[in-house]
Amino acid sequence: MLNEQMRLSLRKRLGEAYFRDDRETLVSYSYDATPMLQSMPDGVVFPRDTEDVAFVLKLANEHRVPIIGRGAGTNLCGGTVPVEGGIVMVMNRMNKLLEIDTDNLTATFQPGLNTKEFHLAVEAQGLFYPPDPSSMVISTLGGNIMECAGGLRGLKYGTTKDYVIGLEAVLPSGEVIRTGGKLYKDVAGYDLTKLLVGSEGTLAIITEATVKLVAAPVYKQTMLALYTDIHAAARSVSSIIRHRIVPATLEFIDNPTLRVVEAYNKLGLPTDMEAVLLIEQDGVDESVVAKDMEEMIRLCREEGAASVQMARDADEAERLMKARRSALSTLSRIRPTTILEDATVPRSKIADMVLEINRIAKKYELQICTFGHAGDGNLHPTCTTDARDAEEIHRVEQAFEEIFEAAIGFGGTITGEHGVGTVKAPFLEWKVGEAGIALMRSLKLAFDPNNIMNPGKIFAKSSRKRVVVNR
Amino acid sequence: MLNEQMRLSLRKRLGEAYFRDDRETLVSYSYDATPMLQSMPDGVVFPRDTEDVAFVLKLANEHRVPIIGRGAGTNLCGGTVPVEGGIVMVMNRMNKLLEIDTDNLTATFQPGLNTKEFHLAVEAQGLFYPPDPSSMVISTLGGNIMECAGGLRGLKYGTTKDYVIGLEAVLPSGEVIRTGGKLYKDVAGYDLTKLLVGSEGTLAIITEATVKLVAAPVYKQTMLALYTDIHAAARSVSSIIRHRIVPATLEFIDNPTLRVVEAYNKLGLPTDMEAVLLIEQDGVDESVVAKDMEEMIRLCREEGAASVQMARDADEAERLMKARRSALSTLSRIRPTTILEDATVPRSKIADMVLEINRIAKKYELQICTFGHAGDGNLHPTCTTDARDAEEIHRVEQAFEEIFEAAIGFGGTITGEHGVGTVKAPFLEWKVGEAGIALMRSLKLAFDPNNIMNPGKIFAKSSRKRVVVNR
Structure with missing residues (x-):
């Protein structure tokens, strides 16, 4: 798919080290964190800057070669697997934190920046960037933006979409657009920023992003509510929400997960429980956090929790949260x-x-x-x-x-x-309908008329028929 | 532009009362709140339901007749003026509040619902819908969504975009799409919801919306900081933000506005001040609100406020906010x-x-x-x-x-x-660039290939040349 002339041209522009088509590299970028999915790319590029990105996109567009943008490849939907071959564009050289603006409460960075590293830099300024996908130790912010990553704090703080307010992006034509800015309000035309967030690399490659930051919560408390009845756990969730409490984290763990997590983490959790709620509240005022926790303890008991206990200290809280975050990796050992x-x-x-x-x-x-x-x-x-x-x-x-x-x-x-990626593409029509799919396809074409941007993602060759479920 | 056959067809479907082409009605819908802009429509329709909307759109699309969706017409950008004629579609019959869901903290309504009426209904349940455009006593939620209305509470609570999580919309083809739902997280394909919010009626007609609600703040305090130096007022704003306080409202009023507002409202404000900050904090905890207010008083003084005073009571606070909200109508008397x-x-x-x-x-x-x-x-x-x-x-x-x-x-x-509307269309390129305009135009075409949806808005026939400013 990559002809000799293209290879030469990429090698010349990027240098030997940053255009790779040796077998080892190709294999390394043939899969991501998604199980049972692998497909070989034809080449791998590591752009240094926006100009490099524009150069590669323009060339690929002229030759109708697929471009698959990639951060750390931690996604679970096959989003970065080159299912139709082409060039994997790895953004890890463009990983600079460009600015934390404490007057405007914004940060600006390149897409290859590691999520956790960014969290730490922001928190060092007394600020906070809430989206915390479980993969954040490895994931990149560019990947988070392309997949609209959520995490454990979504209920109170929202997801990636709620924070991205400005982007620089390269279109398949090689043209560079800038959307939004350090602006909390901007209605100048269609909201391209929010359209690009969660677009899974199918529209453009982002090369810079500006996000909102919020004040860092100073106090945090963690509790566990244990249930012998799954309904009581669910009722507790509803009751908390109905009582207008918005905890920072409100995680559910069922019995099978609990048993596995306990077996590998030895936290002393009773494995005979049907469900566990792991609840965290944070805030800038200690008394408010304490009051919310008390109220949630009361509500969980009222709804029939077998036991409710506060984390004794920050260490125990951290161990509980870590166990929850490690659920996937723990389960994968079975x-x-x-x-x-x-x-x-x-x-x-x-x-x-x-x-x-x-x-x-x-x-x-x-x-x-x-x-x-x-x-x-x-x-x-x-x-x-x-x-x-x-x-x-x-x-x-x-x-x-x-x-x-x-x-x-x-x-x-x-x-x-x-x-959606490849994994859920056949099911998208169930959610958005035939007209919804047709509309999304036409939006995709508006950005990417030659369908070079991460082809095979979001849109399936054919939609799955809906099963008639016998209940 | 409307031929006899179309008129007959619309009259038959909607009834005499709900398709109008008499001169008086046409004049009534030839302008909105935007000064110096008027253009006659060819007809006015008042649909009863989604099916009516789909019928009219399909017919208009076949005949290439412009459709201008309209709520209360309070916009200030010429957004609902039928600059190319066609049919004004007034949504005021579709004004039902369909549901307030206290378990999921969502509300679902039709677009013609009055903003203030909705606020009151939500607040009666102890809940809160923050977007509060100054026109909210008259405006409709459909209009708010199409323009992505902001308001005085945007800093702390965000704007309309941050609340809309689901839409039903009719495409120009007459097809009905549903986006999102009662879901705080949904990444199934491109985010059509956020793309439609703020699209100014140029893509589709929305017929139903679901929004997030939040817990109603229980306590509220209001203060005024007066300045003889405009820089001191601006520094106070920065200082408040830098100290991680996010007030519900942080309004600026300059001297000329102050003088006019005082002359008409007789609030006893000193008209020799160069700038005023009107600050409000709200919350569910009285002590936190009080602490924030104390801190903001301290910061405003520190930055050189000539005087800082708390509103004595809710009545005085309400009078101050009302004076601010009435700034436009007050200024218009001069x-x-x-x-x-x-x-x-x-x-x-x-x-x-x-x-x-x-x-x-x-x-x-x-x-x-x-x-x-x-x-x-x-x-x-x-x-x-x-x-x-x-x-x-x-x-x-x-x-x-x-x-x-x-x-x-x-x-x-x-x-x-x-x-953007018509008023700012010539300037859009300054913000989004030539490539940005081209991209937005192609998105518009993806929704509306025949350009019947509110033509002449957002996109100008020609962009204004940038002035060389001599500073």
Whole structure:
């Protein structure tokens, strides 16, 4: 797909080290964190600056060669797998934190910047950038923006989309656009900024971003509520919300997840519980945080929690949060393949959804552990399986189809924070309808008339038929 | 432009009362709140439901007749003036509040619902919908969504865009799409919801919306800081932000505005002050609100406020806020024509921008009063003039060109919350560039290939050349 002339041209522009087409490099960029998905690129580029990006895009566009932008490849939807070959564009050289502006409470950076590194730099100034995907130690901000990453603090603080206010982006033509700025309000034309956030590399390559920052919460308290009844846990979530408390974190962990997490982390959690809520409140005022915690303890007890306990100290709180964040990696130790999904429902439907997931798991004789962000209805049903067992994988696929179907039925969506990628493309029509797909396709063409930007993502060659679920 | 067959067809579908083409009705819908702009429509329709909207759009699309969606017509950018004729679609019959969901903290309504009425209904449930454009007593939520209305609470709570999470919309083809839902997280494909918010009726007609609600603040305090030095006022704004306090309202009023507001409202404000900051903090905890207010009083004094005073009681606070909200209507009593703009800058540039506006006003011998949302850099330079005086109006136009130029120069934008409409279309290129305009045009075509949706808005026939400003 890459002819000799293109290779020469890329090598000349970027240098030997930054255009690679040796087999080892190609293999390294043929997969990402998504299980069971691999496809070889034809070349890999490492641009140094916006001009490099524009050069490569223009050339690729002229030759109709796919461009797959990539940060750390931690996504779970196959978003950075070069399913149609082409050039993987790795943004890790463009990783500068350009500015933290304490007067305007904004930060400006290049897309390759590591998420956790950015958090630490911002927090050192007494400021706070809330989006905290579980992969944040490895992930890049550019990847977070392209997938609209969420995390554990979404309920109170929102997701990546709520923070990005300005972008520099290179169109497939090589033209550079700038959207928004250090502006909390800007209605000059269509909101290209929010359109690019979550566009999964299918529209443009972003080369710089400006985000809003908020005041860092100074106080934080953590508690665990344990339940023998999953409904009581779900009722507690609703009750907290109904009482107008917005905790920073409101995580749900079901029994299968609990058992695995406990087995590997030895936190002393009682593994006979059906559900656990891990709740954190933060704020700039200690008494308000304390009052919220007291009220939430009362509400959890009222709804039938078997036990509610506060983390004794910051260390214990940190261990609990770490255990929760490590749920995916812990689960992945059980069996060879771990498939984590993120069906999302209105938060009043969490109990219904978890029970439905359990029913489906039983029907297909699978182990599905469910944990996730209960406060915003974003659940992560996670199947531990074995990719080598074709028959079992077929059942896994059927189960997830039913899970997506159920989420849609509850007024939910097929993906809350992971993106569509290749993995969920066949199901997108269930959520947005035929007219929605057609419209999105035409928006894609407006940006990318030759379909070179991450082709094969978001849009499926054919949509999956909806299963008739026998309930 | 409307042939007899179309008139018959519309009359038959909608009924005599709801398709109008009599002269009186046409004149009534030939203008909106924007000064010096009028253009006759060919017909006016009042749809009852989504099916009516789809019927009219499909018919108009087949006949290539412009459709201008309209709420209460309170916009200030010419957004609802039928500059190319066609059919004005008035949404006031579709004004139902469909649901307030206290479990999911969402509300769902039709676009014709009055903003203030909605606020009251939500607040009766102990909930809160923050966007509060100054026109909210008259405006509709559909209009607020199409223009992405802001208001006085934007700094702390964001604008309309931050609240809309689901839409039903009719495309020009008559197809109905649904975006988002009661979901705090949804990344299934491109974010059509946020793209439609602020699209000024140029892409689709929205027929239903779902918004997030938040807990109602229970406590509120209001203060006034008076300054003999405009820089001291601007420094106070920066200092408050830098000290990580986010007040609910942080409004700026300059001396000319102050004098006019005082003359008509008799609030006892000292009219020799150069600038006033009107500051409000709210919250669910009384002590936190009180602490923030104390700290802000201290900071304003520290930066050189001549006087800082708390509103004695809720009544006085309400009178102050009302005076601020009435600034536009008060200013409009001075001279026959009032032109209010909304150039917006990063908030650290407020003092520079106000001084620049004053310089420009002096240069062109005009009276320009400036007030606005200092906390988010959104200023409203307002010129009192006379549309009958062509020579003066020419100077007004030149002055506003320079004001936009200055805003862009400070890293700002030509419109923070009013929209582009017809009024600012010639200046859009200054903000988004040639490539940005081309991209936006192609997005418009993706929705509306026949250009029937509110034509003549956002995109100008030709862009204004940038003035070379002599500073």
